Amino acid sequence: MFLNPVRHITVDAHDPHALALFWVGVTGYAMDEEPDDDEVLITPPEPNAPGLLFIRVPDDKVVKNRVHLDIQPPVGTRDEAVERFLAAGASVYEDHRTPEGLGWVTMRDPEGNEFCVERSAVERGLTAA
Known part of the structure; x- marks a missing residue:
């Protein structure tokens, strides 16, 4: 059986760094590297758990998350x-x-x-x- 584990859960954001800092503060995840302007990855302390990846997008959130x-x-x-x-x-x-x-x-x-x-x-x- 071949498994495809989830590596990241990706979240669109206007300000990826600010949103990542919020989630670091409430989850205890760590910011692995210096973030660039367009994407920020935070990772959990548990091995094999997915990270949260925040990606800059220009559009606003307009409906409920799927x-x-x-x-x-x-x-x-x-x-x-x-x-x-x-x-x-x-x-x-x-x-x-x-x-x-x-x-x-x-x-x-x-x-x-x-x-x-x-x-x-x-x-x-x-x-x-």
């Missing part, structure tokens, strides 16, 4: 992660949290790209608190 990231906080809670994203410059787009504590929050990064923040592994009972 592909988006789902973020599951490795520590803490979903709500704490939402607060960290807000402090870093994201905004809430749609709030799907329920009174029982289930659900997710759809957010937008500084250039309007949607992403979701899910409950953490601890909140899902997948790891010990």
Whole structure:
């Protein structure tokens, strides 16, 4: 069986460097090299996980993303992660949290790209608190 792993997830951006800095700040990914004007790659600390590649484009984002990231906080809670994203410059787009504590929050990064923040592994009972 031949597998084709995902190497990068590419995001169009007006300012690739600024958008990459936002995502470095909220994911813990690293910027591998000095960015040039047109593209910036950030990489995860885990081997074999895809990087995020930000490419300069002139056009504006006008509709909902066809592909988006789902973020599951490795520590803490979903709500704490939402607060960290807000402090870093994201905004809430749609709030799907329920009174029982289930659900997710759809957010937008500084250039309007949607992403979701899910409950953490601890909140899902997948790891010990």
